[in-house]
Amino acid sequence: xxxxxxxxxxxxxxxxxxxxxxxxxxxxxxxxxxxxxxxxxxxxxxxxxxxxxxxxxxxxxxxxxxxxxxxxxxxxxxxxxxxxxxxxxxxxxxxxxxxxxxxxxxxxxxxxxxxxxxxxxxxxxxxxxxxxxxxxxxxxxxxxxxxxxxxxxxxxxxxxxxxxxxxxxxxxxxxxxxxxxxxxxxxxxxxxxxxxxxxxxxxxxxxxxxxxxxxxxxxxxxxxxxxxxxxxxxxxxxxxxxxxxxxxxxxxxxxxxxxxxxxxxxxxxxxxxxxxxxxxxxxxxxxxxxxxxxxxxxxxxxxxxxxxxxxxxxxxxxxxxxxxxxxxxxxxx
Amino acid sequence: xxxxxxxxxxxxxxxxxxxxxxxxxxxxxxxxxxxxxxxxxxxxxxxxxxxxxxxxxxxxxxxxxxxxxxxxxxxxxxxxxxxxxxxxxxxxxxxxxxxxxxxxxxxxxxxxxxxxxxxxxxxxxxxxxxxxxxxxxxxxxxxxxxxxxxxxxxxxxxxxxxxxxxxxxxxxxxxxxxxxxxxxxxxxxxxxxxxxxxxxxxxxxxxxxxxxxxxxxxxxxxxxxxxxxxxxxxxxxxxxxxxxxxxxxxxxxxxxxxxxxxxxxxxxxxxxxxxxxxxxxxxxxxxxxxxxxxxxxxxxxxxxxxxxxxxxxxxxxxxxxxxxx
Numbered sequence: 001x002x003x004x005x006x007x008x009x010x011x012x013x014x015x016x017x018x019x020x021x022x023x024x025x026x027x028x029x030x031x032x033x034x035x036x037x038x039x040x041x042x043x044x045x046x047x048x049x050x051x052x053x054x055x056x057x058x059x060x061x062x063x064x065x066x067x068x069x070x071x072x073x074x075x076x077x078x079x080x081x082x083x084x085x086x087x088x089x090x091x092x093x094x095x096x097x098x099x100x101x102x103x104x105x106x107x108x109x110x111x112x113x114x115x116x117x118x119x120x121x122x123x124x125x126x127x128x129x130x131x132x133x134x135x136x137x138x139x140x141x142x143x144x145x146x147x148x149x150x151x152x153x154x155x156x157x158x159x160x161x162x163x164x165x166x167x168x169x170x171x172x173x174x175x176x177x178x179x180x181x182x183x184x185x186x187x188x189x190x191x192x193x194x195x196x197x198x199x200x201x202x203x204x205x206x207x208x209x210x211x212x213x214x215x216x217x218x219x220x221x222x223x224x225x226x227x228x229x230x231x232x233x234x235x236x237x238x239x240x241x242x243x244x245x246x247x248x249x250x251x252x253x254x255x256x257x258x259x260x261x262x263x264x265x266x267x268x269x270x271x272x273x274x275x276x277x278x279x280x281x282x283x284x285x286x287x288x289x290x291x292x293x294x295x296x297x298x299x300x301x302x303x304x305x306x307x308x309x310x311x312x313x314x315x316x317x318x319x320x321x322x323x324x325x326x327x328x329x330x331x332x333x
Numbered sequence: 334x335x336x337x338x339x340x341x342x343x344x345x346x347x348x349x350x351x352x353x354x355x356x357x358x359x360x361x362x363x364x365x366x367x368x369x370x371x372x373x374x375x376x377x378x379x380x381x382x383x384x385x386x387x388x389x390x391x392x393x394x395x396x397x398x399x400x401x402x403x404x405x406x407x408x409x410x411x412x413x414x415x416x417x418x419x420x421x422x423x424x425x426x427x428x429x430x431x432x433x434x435x436x437x438x439x440x441x442x443x444x445x446x447x448x449x450x451x452x453x454x455x456x457x458x459x460x461x462x463x464x465x466x467x468x469x470x471x472x473x474x475x476x477x478x479x480x481x482x483x484x485x486x487x488x489x490x491x492x493x494x495x496x497x498x499x500x501x502x503x504x505x506x507x508x509x510x511x512x513x514x515x516x517x518x519x520x521x522x523x524x525x526x527x528x529x530x531x532x533x534x535x536x537x538x539x540x541x542x543x544x545x546x547x548x549x550x551x552x553x554x555x556x557x558x559x560x561x562x563x564x565x566x567x568x569x570x571x572x573x574x575x576x577x578x579x580x581x582x583x584x585x586x587x588x589x590x591x592x593x594x595x596x597x598x599x600x601x602x603x604x605x606x607x608x609x610x611x612x613x614x615x616x617x618x619x620x621x622x623x624x625x626x627x628x629x630x631x632x633x634x635x636x637x638x639x640x641x642x643x644x645x646x647x648x649x650x651x652x653x654x655x656x657x658x
Contacts (some may be wrong), residue, residue: 184404186404228507229507229508229551229552231551231554231558232548232552235551235554235555236551264599264600264603265599265600265603269607270606270607270610273607273611274610277577277610277613277614280573280577280614280618281614281621284570284573284617284618284621287555287558287566287569287570287621287625288566288621290558291558291559291562291563291566291625291628291629292625293506294559294563295563295628296632297506298504298505298506300506301414301415301418302408302410302411302414302506302507303414304403304404304405304407305401305402305403305404306402306403307385307400307402308399308400308401309388309389309392309399309400309401309402310392310398310400312399312400
């Protein structure tokens with residue numbers, strides 16, 4: 001029997017909390033899989049402790065990780081990962097989002113070649129306005145990242161440990177775990193799952209939430225293609241703006257020479273100069289980015305090895321004897 | 334300089350199942366001329382054809398062959414770096430996997446390296462590519478040579494020989510493989526160039542298009558920046574800010590003259606606005622420079638030091654006889 005770990009990240013104080021834990025242990029019992037339960041109390045430590053004490057005899061042994069203040073999902077994941085050695089993980093949130101049968105399917109779908117299984121909630125039970133917003137968000141992300149995922153908002157995932165260890169999630173990046181995993185060459189599957197229940201805001205989510213999602217999308221876009229060569233991204237835009245500024249100033253100058261326009265008090269001169277400034281600023285930011293990557297990011301490997309042949313190991317490096325030097329000779333008087 | 338004890342041949346491959354077999358055959362034919370032990374590292378850079386399967390088959394016929402398979406396509410630089418990291422030789426030879434480079438040039442590279450060089454680069458003097466690839470390549474080579482001071486005719490030739498410790502010290506990333514000789518100059522490496530053969534592509538198609546030209550020119554600018562200013566970025570940004578500083582001074586002067594001489598309405602204010610905008614440019618570029626300098630200061634400064642083995646100190650005694658320390 002393989003060892004699984006079910007990581008339940010609790011952020012809300014909901015009545016069905018213990019029942020949902022029972023469902024998870026029941027699912028693993030029916031699959032005859034060993035499963036250790038890790039509950040991460042994300043700012044709701046007192047609630048979880050109270051629930052466990054009230055029950056008296058828990059369904060199974062639970063590791064409780066209490067975070068004293070609310071942290072991101074990625075931080076909670078990291079804290080939970082430190083407490084378990086399981087190589088396969090089921091990650092869920094505060095309540096059961098997908099049906100018991102779908103949870104079974106999710107776990108069973110993490111078979112040999114697959115590294116991450118994500119659900120796509122069908123027959124949704126949340127209000128139409130929420131579904132519309134979710135659909136719009138997922139569509140925008142699919143277009144920008146050219147990935148096939150339809151339901152990034154569902155935080156239930158079945159994942160291999162190596163995926164989480166390699167990806168180094170931070171901030172709000174847990175939502176985009178399937179995209180980041182696909183980018184790194186992991187095998188990701190999306191399966192249809194029955195939507196069970198949904199708690200949370202209805203309708204308008206708040207300006208901060210929308211702004212946060214927009215920023216996440218922009219970050220994804222930047223990360224996926226430009227994080228190693230920022231000058232290409234910023235430089236291209238900078239050249240565009242500066243070029244437009246030069247064009248405007250050239251046109252105004254030409255008009256002045258031809259006697260058609262005056263330079264003094266001409267707002268086009270200011271516009272041209274501002275465009276050049278903007279272009280130089282944007283390019284300058286790209287240059288700083290390039291220096292940052294060169295200074296701090298050179299040691300990070302761009303490659304991910306899947307398989308080797310011929311006995312290659314990580315320690316396969318050669319030490320060059322000290323007398324085989326290279327470089328400039330320095331002659332001292 | 335003594336001959337290498339072990340030579341590693343590193344070849345990145347992307348969808349080259351048709352050429353890899355012939356390439357390995359050519360290397361085996363030439364191998365008696367190597368005059369040292371050798372190993373062959375084939376790096377499958379996320380191929381979608383049968384390249385890896387072909388490599389596995391070839392392993393059975395060639396004990397010197399070792400293979401690395403990437404999970405996904407990561408680019409030529411990443412494939413070369415993986416080869417550099419996992420090779421066991423004290424000299425590394427790289428070449429393309431499309432049979433355009435000729436393995437029979439490897440002994441000539443080694444011979445040149447034995448004269449005391451750390452990097453020997455191939456020069457495809459008689460290049461067998463379409464002019465649309467050759468012309469931008471020549472422009473790029475001229476630009477890189479001129480701007481970095483490391484004069485090579487052909488930066489784009491993959492057939493190169495490296496002293497292992499020299500190439501590992503670069504810690505390359507992105508698409509830096511074209512600039513290895515220029516980057517190596519930062520560590521004090523000695524670079525040479527020899528003429529090598531170039532053959533037309535026999536199988537498959539080139540993986541590069543016009544977009545690469547724009548990327549290469551952007552990279553040339555970035556590499557120049559890194560070589561010149563990675564240890565003193567504030568200076569680079571101050572140089573960039575100088576024209577704006579001159580504009581600010583000039584327009585302040587004009588504004589003052591306009592105000593003192595009572596030029597027509599608004600002229601003085603107009604010139605003052607332009608001067609302020611220019612000053613904004615100076616200040617923000619200066620701030621970016623300070624930020625970049627801070628990044629360097631807070632780093633471990635490893636990129637600012639020559640590798641210890643890059644410096645050999647000789648001391649001459651009073652009678653003029655020298656000796657190494």
